[in-house]
Amino acid sequence: MTGVAEISSSGPRPLPGTGRTAVVTGASSGIGAATAARLAAEGFDVVVGARRLDRLTALAERIGARALPLDLTDPASVEAFAAALDRVDVLVNNAGGAFDAAPVAEADLDSWARTYEVNVLGTVRLTKALLPKLVASGAGDLLFMGSTAGLVSYEGGASYTAAKHAVHTLAETLRLELYDQPVRVVEIAPGMVKTEEFTLNRVGDRERAESVYRGVRRPLVAEDVADCVAWALTRPHHVNVDLLVVRPRAQAAQHKVHRESD
Template sequence: MNVPPTSPIAVVTGASSGIGEATARQLAAAGFHVVVGARRLDRLERIAAEIGGTALELDVTDPESVAAFSAAVPRVEVLVNNAGGALGVEPVAESELETWRWMYEVNVLGTLSVTKTLLPALIASGNGRVVNIGSIAAREPYRGGAGYNAAKHAVSALTRVLRIEMMGEPVRVTQIDPGMAETEFSVIRFSGDAARAASVYDGMVPLTAEDVAEAIVFAVTRPPHVNIDTMLIMPTDQVAAQVIHRR
């Protein structure tokens, strides 16, 4: 990995599309050498080539993959834990344990695994920043969201505890909670049903991945005495998880 010694390094997980890709592009524009990680290496390599970054395959649910990824990163100043996702909208009575298990593994254990592995390097940097991507689902339980709500509430608890534990250390911890943002999120949630995913945003104007990325870059570029603790970002047409103005 050829990184100029003066360039800070930012790691972005789940960077092959959506919020992760937009964040990688904006961090690169802000002067970071960005290491993009995800399972879809072909997409990562295209993004890395366009932003002058480094593409490394990463499955946050696989400890060996996380270890190999982290070993390839020489140092790190910023970690954006963006890898995550939701599956299904079934009520609790009809929930599949495997679906819940996947959401917990990718959202919670994946965030834990990457953070734990890179934390020594973040501390050693003297100005480390961890940004965990939560969701409005981490703040408001809603009908059909139990599994994702549970996972994102757990991410929020992990983030709060890390913030406490890093007090006195040179690492700042931030949680960004997006509301409705039009990315691949709903396509994955509905098992590839693009039409159903698109209908989620009918009659309203959702956030874009770039909107959320701007908030992430803002948080990590504050001076060292400033920590953006949490930020909830919703489109103007949304005032709560399931309270949406549609035209």
């Protein structure tokens, strides 16, 4: 039939994620919240985890997900979170953050420790706890939210770039270690993404945070990254997207950003 969409006699096709349980960490805001919403729209049974349970619960009610408290820096919290899940097909390791912009000569080691604990050790902690369930699913997906900071270093970013380089290496290592298991390992590495909290948490001042994006016509937003996550997770399961780097068109590289004059 030319020009007419063919409709199956069995009815509309199910959404790509139907019947699959997806866990999204750091889902109380930003990329995590956008990813949870997108995966719910794709038909996944979404479980969201974060420390701020009030925001998490509001999101879960809005998108039809299940909210569970999760503090990746607390082994007992991770253990309780994992025990509450009967099935896990997808783990989106999104929780993380940057907490300073100081040069190495002025490094605050407490900030370094916090950055590493959240981005790296917490990610390893939850991955280790849920990996048996991902393998048992028979078609698991283990996705890491990396960053171009995990591929390229820059001044004033050492605590964060060091942590995200570790996340990048973690994804690469698991890709090798799980090559004979029914689990895909995917890394999404965004460049400049404008969200409500990331840069503000890093610099501690709203004016400084806004200046990062000033003149950039269209930085990425959380939904752009969520779109990449959904695309990678809904490919046929023999297709493994090892690494997907995504930047706004205005950002050709870490230090090369087109800014329009006011």
